[in-house]
Amino acid sequence: MPLPPPAYFTAGLDADPELAAAIDGELSRQRDGIELIASENIVSRCVLAAQGSVLTNKTVEGAAFARYYGGAEYADAIEALAIARATRLFGCRFANVQPHSGSNANAGVFLGLLKLGDAILSMNVAAGGHISHGHPATLTGRDYAIAHYGVNRASEMIDLDEVRDLARAARPKMIVAGGSAYPRAIDFAGLRAIADETGALLLVDMAHFAGLVACGLYPHPFPHAHVVTTTTYKSLRGARGGMVLWNDESLSKRINAGIFPGVQGSVMLHAVAGKAACLHEALQPDFRAYNEAVLANARALAATLPAQGLRIVTGGTDLGLMLVDLTPTGVTGDIAAKALEKAGLAVNKNMIPFDPRPPEAPSGLRLSSNAGTTRGFGVSEFERIADWIARILRDPSDMQAINTAREEVLALCRAFPIY
Numbered sequence: 001m002p003l004p005p006p007a008y009f010t011a012g013l014d015a016d017p018e019l020a021a022a023i024d025g026e027l028s029r030q031r032d033g034i035e036l037i038a039s040e041n042i043v044s045r046c047v048l049a050a051q052g053s054v055l056t057n058k059t060v061e062g063a064a065f066a067r068y069y070g071g072a073e074y075a076d077a078i079e080a081l082a083i084a085r086a087t088r089l090f091g092c093r094f095a096n097v098q099p100h101s102g103s104n105a106n107a108g109v110f111l112g113l114l115k116l117g118d119a120i121l122s123m124n125v126a127a128g129g130h131i132s133h134g135h136p137a138t139l140t141g142r143d144y145a146i147a148h149y150g151v152n153r154a155s156e157m158i159d160l161d162e163v164r165d166l167a168r169a170a171r172p173k174m175i176v177a178g179g180s181a182y183p184r185a186i187d188f189a190g191l192r193a194i195a196d197e198t199g200a201l202l203l204v205d206m207a208h209f210a211g212l213v214a215c216g217l218y219p220h221p222f223p224h225a226h227v228v229t230t231t232t233y234k235s236l237r238g239a240r241g242g243m244v245l246w247n248d249e250s251l252s253k254r255i256n257a258g259i260f261p262g263v264q265g266s267v268m269l270h271a272v273a274g275k276a277a278c279l280h281e282a283l284q285p286d287f288r289a290y291n292e293a294v295l296a297n298a299r300a301l302a303a304t305l306p307a308q309g310l311r312i313v314t315g316g317t318d319l320g321l322m323l324v325d326l327t328p329t330g331v332t333g334d335i336a337a338k339a340l341e342k343a344g345l346a347v348n349k350n351m352i353p354f355d356p357r358p359p360e361a362p363s364g365l366r367l368s369s370n371a372g373t374t375r376g377f378g379v380s381e382f383e384r385i386a387d388w389i390a391r392i393l394r395d396p397s398d399m400q401a402i403n404t405a406r407e408e409v410l411a412l413c414r415a416f417p418i419y
Contacts, residue, residue, distance in 0.1 A: 032413050033344040034375075034385065038180070038208060038321040038368035040346075041237045042375065042418055043274075044281060051239055051274035060267050063256060078273050085279035089214050092222055092245045094252055096259050097275050098267050099242030102207045102231035103132035104259070106176075107140055109203060109227055109244055112258020113251065114173050116143050121163070121172040121200070124148035127353050128182035128323075130205060147172065151182075156314045156353050158182075160190045167198040177225075178205035181350055181366050183317040185219050192224035201226040207242075209319045211235030215288040217295060218319060222247065227255065235294070235320060235370055238278020241271045290373060294320040297369035300379040301386050308390030313352050313364065321368045325352050329393050333362040339396035343388060344409035375416040384412065 013020040030042070055078070061068040064079040079097060086095035099105035110120070120140075123129030127150035131138055134146035147170040152159040167175060175195045177186050188204060195202040204221035210230040212218035221228045228245040232238040244255055260267075281287060295318075302312045302322045313323035326336055333349030340347050350366035357363045369382060377385075388405045395401065 027419065031418055032410055033346055034409055034413065035371035036345060036347045036367045036369075036385070038348075038366050038370065039231075039234055040368075041234060041370045043233070043238060043278065045419075046281070047238050047274045047277045050277045051270050053270055053273060055270040055273050058269050060269060061260065061265060063260075075267070075269050078269065078276060079267070082272050082276035082279060085276060085283060086243055086245065089279055089282055090210075090222070090228070090245055091220075092228070093247045094245065094249070094255075096244040096256055097241075097272055098259050098264070099229075099244065100264055100268055100271070101240070102130075102205065102229060102242040103138075104263050105229040105231075105242035105244050106130075106132045106203075106205060108259035108263045109229060109255060110140055110144065110174070110258070111262040112254040112256070113201060113227070114144065117145060118173040119145040119147060119170050120174050120176060121147045121149060121167055121170055122176035123158075123179045123182065124150045125179075126351055126355065127151045127179075129176075129179040130207075131180075133176045133179070133205065145170075151353050153354060157184050158186065160187060160194065163191065164194045164197070167194050167200065171198055172200045174201045174203055176203045176205060177221075178207065178209075180208065181321070181323055183319060183322050184314055185318040188219055188221050188224035195226075204228045205230070207231040208234055208321055211237065211282065211287070211291050212295070212319055214282050215291045217288075217291050227251065232275045232278055235291070236278055236282055237290075237370075237374060238281070239271050239274025241268070241275055243275070293378065294369050294373045296379055297373050297377060297382045298322060301367060301369060301382045304383050304386035305390065308386065310390060310393070320370045320373075321366060323350060323352055324365045324367060325363060326365065326393070327352075327363050331393050331396055332357060333364050334360065335396050336365055336393055339392050339402060340389060342399075343392055343402045343405040344413070345385070345388060345392075345405075375413075375418060377412075377416060381412060381416075384408075 008015040060072050060075045064076040082097040083095045120134050122133035125135050134141045149163045149166050177191050192202050202225050204225040207230050209218045231242050233240045298317050298320045302317050309328055311325040337347050337349045347365050349362050350364045351362040352364035355363045
């Protein structure tokens with residue numbers, strides 16, 4: 001006689017009270033606090049539904065319409081939809097939407113297009129680069145010969161003359177542009193000229209500005225980049241995961257093989273569905289209005305903080321993120337981040353260029369307008385956020401000031417509810 005399914009199999013989260021409590025706590029944190037972390041955003045209910053769907057039950061390997069598993073009719077349709085939307089949004093010929101993360105997208109491209117031990121020239125993490133571009137603690141840092149460029153000490157921006165000199169010396173097989181904490185527009189044409197001169201491929205990681213690129217509000221990596229990688233959950237407001245984009249068909253087999261079976265196995269089909277959902281949203285006319293607001297809000301925040309005694313690295317921003325130099329306050333990034341979190345402001349500590357302090361207690365904070373703009377915040381709300389940040393950083397141990405700010409933050413969040 002067949003056994004009936006256990007009760008938890010047909011129940012919801014109430015069958016696991018401890019887990020349910022933690023998820024409810026996170027929902028409350030998101031509702032009642034302001035996210036200023038550049039790698040976070042707030043997804044639509046459509047994206048939530050796609051990622052939390054029955055697709056989590058399905059395993060597929062290989063490319064759409066060429067799977068190693070049966071029962072893939074709808075899996076193929078979903079992945080093909082995501083690919084079509086990605087290529088349309090970014091005006092390119094080919095896309096791989098399978099990477100589980102931006103780091104996997106980068107690692108897959110490296111593995112597919114390079115040989116182990118090849119030289120890569122990428123931005124130093126200390127100058128704003130990303131660890132997946134060759135930090136020594138990562139597999140890419142171990143498996144390839146990494147050379148780094150930084151920024152000019154005076155301008156705190158990329159110096160193409162320095163990049164050219166380093167490329168001539170290192171003779172890299174690939175030059176990587178983009179990072180996690182560089183707030184300015186990048187000269188992709190200039191980097192492509194250096195790549196051509198030194199026989200390198202140009203990879204652009206646009207994780208932090210993909211949404212702006214899609215709307216024509218930031219320089220487009222194509223046609224200058226040979227390959228572009230991105231995440232889908234920052235400025236694209238979507239599912240957690242990565243993508244690879246390119247135009248040259250001769251690279252297709254190597255890039256696809258670099259992703260699968262190179263650096264990962266089965267496709268997370270529920271995540272691909274979430275990517276398809278957010279790409280559909282990014283193709284709508286109101287997505288440009290959102291990104292225009294992201295820029296206006298970021299620039300308002302970057303313009304307001306200096307009046308409160310804080311310095312903005314490079315003097316401003318060309319995207320939704322910025323770096324704040326806390327040196328004038330005498331407060332380190334770790335202490336600042338903890339104090340701001342008590343007030344309901346989620347930020348991350350971050351090194352600034354030429355930072356004399358260690359990563360664990362750096363001199364800066366990284367801020368972003370992405371999630372707040374999704375909630376509906378405008379310039380006046382971000383000016384209030386700047387005031388709260390400055391007020392708390394005057395004395396991070398002042399619990400009265402923190403509690404007062406917390407009440408004001410909560411009131412603002414209640415005026416702009418989510419979920």
